[in-house]
Amino acid sequence: MNDLFKYEFMKIARKRMSIIVVFASMFLTLLLFIMPVKNYISLERDGSQVNGVAAIQLEKEYAKELAGTLTEERVAKDIREYQALFSNRDNVIKNGNKVNLTDEIYAYYVLPHYSYLKMIDEAFVEPQITDTGLTVIRDMQLEDYAAFYIARAEKVEKYFTMDYSDWTYSNQEKDFWNTKNSHVEMPYEYGYHAGWKSLLQCLELLIVPIIAICICVAPVFAGEYQSGADSVILSTRYGKSKLIKAKISATFLFALIVFSINVLLSVGIQLATFGMDGWNLPLQILNVTVPYNLSLLEATIVCIANLYLVLIGMVAFTLFLSAKMKTSFVVLVVDILVILLPVFMGLSGTNGILNHILMLFPYMSAQPVFPADYTSYFSYPLPGLTLDIITMRIIVYAVLSVVCIPFVGRAFKRHQVQ
Amino acid sequence: MELKLNELTKQFGQKKAVDRMSITMKPGVYGMLGANGAGKTTLMRMICGVLNPTSGDIFLDGNSAENLGEDYRKLLGYLPQDFGYYPEFTAQEFMCYVAALKGIPKQEAKIRTKELLGVVSLSEVSNKKIRTFSGGMKQRLGIAQAVLNDPKILVLDEPTAGLDPKERVHFRNLIADFSKDKIIILSTHIVSDVEYIADTILIIKDGKLIINSPAENITHEMDRKVWKCVVPKEKATEISNKFCLGNLHHGDDDAVILRILSDEIPIDGAINEEPTLEDLYLYHFQSDIAKYRGIR
Numbered sequence: 184m185n186d187l188f189k190y191e192f193m194k195i196a197r198k199r200m201s202i203i204v205v206f207a208s209m210f211l212t213l214l215l216f217i218m219p220v221k222n223y224i225s226l227e228r229d230g231s232q233v234n235g236v237a238a239i240q241l242e243k244e245y246a247k248e249l250a251g252t253l254t255e256e257r258v259a260k261d262i263r264e265y266q267a268l269f270s271n272r273d274n275v276i277k278n279g280n281k282v283n284l285t286d287e288i289y290a291y292y293v294l295p296h297y298s299y300l301k302m303i304d305e306a307f308v309e310p311q312i313t314d315t316g317l318t319v320i321r322d323m324q325l326e327d328y329a330a331f332y333i334a335r336a337e338k339v340e341k342y343f344t345m346d347y348s349d350w351t352y353s354n355q356e357k358d359f360w361n362t363k364n365s366h367v368e369m370p371y372e373y374g375y376h377a378g379w380k381s382l383l384q385c386l387e388l389l390i391v392p393i394i395a396i397c398i399c400v401a402p403v404f405a406g407e408y409q410s411g412a413d414s415v416i417l418s419t420r421y422g423k424s425k426l427i428k429a430k431i432s433a434t435f436l437f438a439l440i441v442f443s444i445n446v447l448l449s450v451g452i453q454l455a456t457f458g459m460d461g462w463n464l465p466l467q468i469l470n471v472t473v474p475y476n477l478s479l480l481e482a483t484i485v486c487i488a489n490l491y492l493v494l495i496g497m498v499a500f501t502l503f504l505s506a507k508m509k510t511s512f513v514v515l516v517v518d519i520l521v522i523l524l525p526v527f528m529g530l531s532g533t534n535g536i537l538n539h540i541l542m543l544f545p546y547m548s549a550q551p552v553f554p555a556d557y558t559s560y561f562s563y564p565l566p567g568l569t570l571d572i573i574t575m576r577i578i579v580y581a582v583l584s585v586v587c588i589p590f591v592g593r594a595f596k597r598h599q600v601q
Numbered sequence: 602m603e604l605k606l607n608e609l610t611k612q613f614g615q616k617k618a619v620d621r622m623s624i625t626m627k628p629g630v631y632g633m634l635g636a637n638g639a640g641k642t643t644l645m646r647m648i649c650g651v652l653n654p655t656s657g658d659i660f661l662d663g664n665s666a667e668n669l670g671e672d673y674r675k676l677l678g679y680l681p682q683d684f685g686y687y688p689e690f691t692a693q694e695f696m697c698y699v700a701a702l703k704g705i706p707k708q709e710a711k712i713r714t715k716e717l718l719g720v721v722s723l724s725e726v727s728n729k730k731i732r733t734f735s736g737g738m739k740q741r742l743g744i745a746q747a748v749l750n751d752p753k754i755l756v757l758d759e760p761t762a763g764l765d766p767k768e769r770v771h772f773r774n775l776i777a778d779f780s781k782d783k784i785i786i787l788s789t790h791i792v793s794d795v796e797y798i799a800d801t802i803l804i805i806k807d808g809k810l811i812i813n814s815p816a817e818n819i820t821h822e823m824d825r826k827v828w829k830c831v832v833p834k835e836k837a838t839e840i841s842n843k844f845c846l847g848n849l850h851h852g853d854d855d856a857v858i859l860r861i862l863s864d865e866i867p868i869d870g871a872i873n874e875e876p877t878l879e880d881l882y883l884y885h886f887q888s889d890i891a892k893y894r895g896i897r
């Protein structure tokens with residue numbers, strides 16, 4: 184191993200600040216990813232609550248009852264069974280003109296399969312409406328088959344024709360999403376998938392180690408200016424050449440190691456406790472209308488890859504700032520502002536273009552696009568080409584890295600000791 | 602080998618920190634004297650390529666240092682005035698790191714490091730973190746790193762700052778041993794640092810090179826300008842305010858012995874003395890010194 188590289192790596196990794204920040208972020212990752220396990224709740228059929236690992240076990244049993252292919256016939260049968268609960272007088276309580284299942288019946292028949300029924304229900308619900316009471320499948324008129332996948336397609340079509348305050352879908356975008364949707368495999372497979380569901384919800388928390396890593400690498404160049412070591416370094420033979428390469432590669436190695444440990448911790452905790460089951464089930468069982476043809480495992484990999492790109496882009500950007508600015512503190516302030524800008528500004532109600540830009544900032548880019556309708560159909564219509572948000576993020580962060588790196592060297596070489 | 606500065610200038614806003622400085626240096630020890638703020642550090646930074654001149658050039662054997670780049674820097678050794686150490690590094694690691702920066706092969710670096718840490722008496726603490734070092738220890742480590750690559754051009758900015766008298770003597774011997782066939786430039790505002798080791802004395806004032814003279818005849822211009830005056834105590838203050846004062850001490854009885862630097866005889870009965878470098882320095886910086894004393 185190259186000596187300069189080794190020493191540069193040591194400089195980053197041995198700083199007290201780095202050690203504290205890295206361990207604090209790992210501890211936070213542990214905590215944040217254990218919580219969903221510890222707080223996992225299931226209800227027994229008698230309505231009593233179970234927590235944690237036992238709750239996961241129970242959820243597995245419930246999901247087993249539902250495993251299988253969601254053919255139209257099967258969906259119709261499940262809806263009919265649900266509707267049948269209401270036809271028995273003993274099962275319901277009338278409250279004015281509202282009809283509700285009794286607590287016992289609800290706990291026994293509905294709650295164990297709630298997220299499944301909710302998923303079915305969602306295909307039939309109007310866009311932007313949440314039907315927590317599952318009233319749509321209760322009240323619908325069933326033919327021989329449920330028309331579940333047709334309902335899904337119609338709902339998607341409505342996404343494009345609806346009035347949004349900030350965006351209007353162009354024909355180009357509609358075509359793009361319709362093509363993408365045509366690749367989604369139907370009918371869906373259903374089964375236990377709690378681990379992947381939890382993971383996909385939690386992965387955005389890995390923005391914490393990304394921020395931690397930026398804090399650690401902020402002094403890579405600025406720290407030399409601050410301490411006054413710059414004059415010695417820059418006057419040496421390789422101070423303006425090999426050293427820069429060594430610093431950049433040591434920084435990236437450090438960032439990748441720290442981040443990978445966090446990824447392994449987070450994914451490890453959740454999959455070890457929830458189990459890997461469901462890895463090959465389609466993403467659509469989490470959100471019926473998602474237009475991406477991905478399994479849960481693939482979707483998770485996409486999210487993690489996306490996080491790695493955000494990390495690499497932000498590290499490159501931080502290095503650039505570090506070479507340009509006089510102190511690591513200024514580097515950090517700019518970094519934090521950039522990462523959290525969408526949080527400070529908030530998404531706009533009316534300005535779609537601004538929102539399309541804000542969605543590319545690190546904090547937003549760390550979030551998975553799949554769970555929400557808003558982000559799962561988020562696209563960037565360029566002349567002659569539509570990009571989905573995932574591709575757009577990949578491009579933005581790849582370009583950011585590629586653009587920043589050459590400027591890092593330039594800024595450091597030109598640094599004036601004064 | 603010839604290092605040539607041609608009309609080298611550095612301007613900060615309106616202030617010319619270094620003003621059209623030209624000098625040609627051949628191997629030898631150059632002692633650069635100047636008050637604080639004279640421009641020594643700025644000049645050295647430009648020589649070491651860490652600060653771009655506003656105008657003017659630096660040539661090594663006729664080639665511009667800027668164009669030589671790495672080939673110029675590999676000949677350099679530089680001890681900056683205040684410079685940063687990595688507190689988490691041990692002295693040995695720091696030396697090996699600088700050796701890597703200077704492109705010294707690993708094996709050779711280890712041997713040189715060991716040898717040099719011995720020379721600057723840091724062998725015993727070579728595995729201690731720099732964080733635990735005193736100012737003098739850091740300064741000695743700084744000197745050691747500067748000479749790691751056996752530089753042909755060695756630039757030392759206030760190398761004796763923070764060293765105790767014994768260490769100063771040690772340092773001088775070190776430089777004397779090292780100086781063969783090399784250009785060594787060292788700055789100081791303490792005359793005695795360079796008095797014995799410099800072959801050439803450079804005196805800088807307000808960014809300008811005012812004296813560039815071989816050390817042996819540097820004091821010639823002061824011949825017949827240094828006066829010893831014995832005066833009564835009550836007249837001492839008046840006289841020393843009027844002239845540039847080199848030294849003052851109380852003699853027997855009520856008399857005070859003054860060393861006055863003056864072109865003319867200051868008082869009747871004054872007698873000429875042998876001039877020293879210190880006299881020369883004081884003579885040229887008398888206005889600054891007067892300012893320092895709050896007079897004029």
Ligand SMILES: Nc1ncnc2c1ncn2[C@@H]1O[C@H](COP(=O)(O)OP(=O)(O)O)[C@@H](O)[C@H]1O
Pocket residue numbers: 601613616617618635636637638639640641642643644
């Ligand atoms: N970065 C800077 N900006 C403005 N003025 C400076 C800067 N660096 C040095 N100076 C000025 O240039 C002059 C020379 O400074 P310096 O080279 O440090 O002197 P010396 O080393 O002889 O004490 C001083 O007046 C100082 O205030």
Ligand SMILES: [Mg+2]
Pocket residue numbers: 638641642643682
């Ligand atoms: Mg100085």
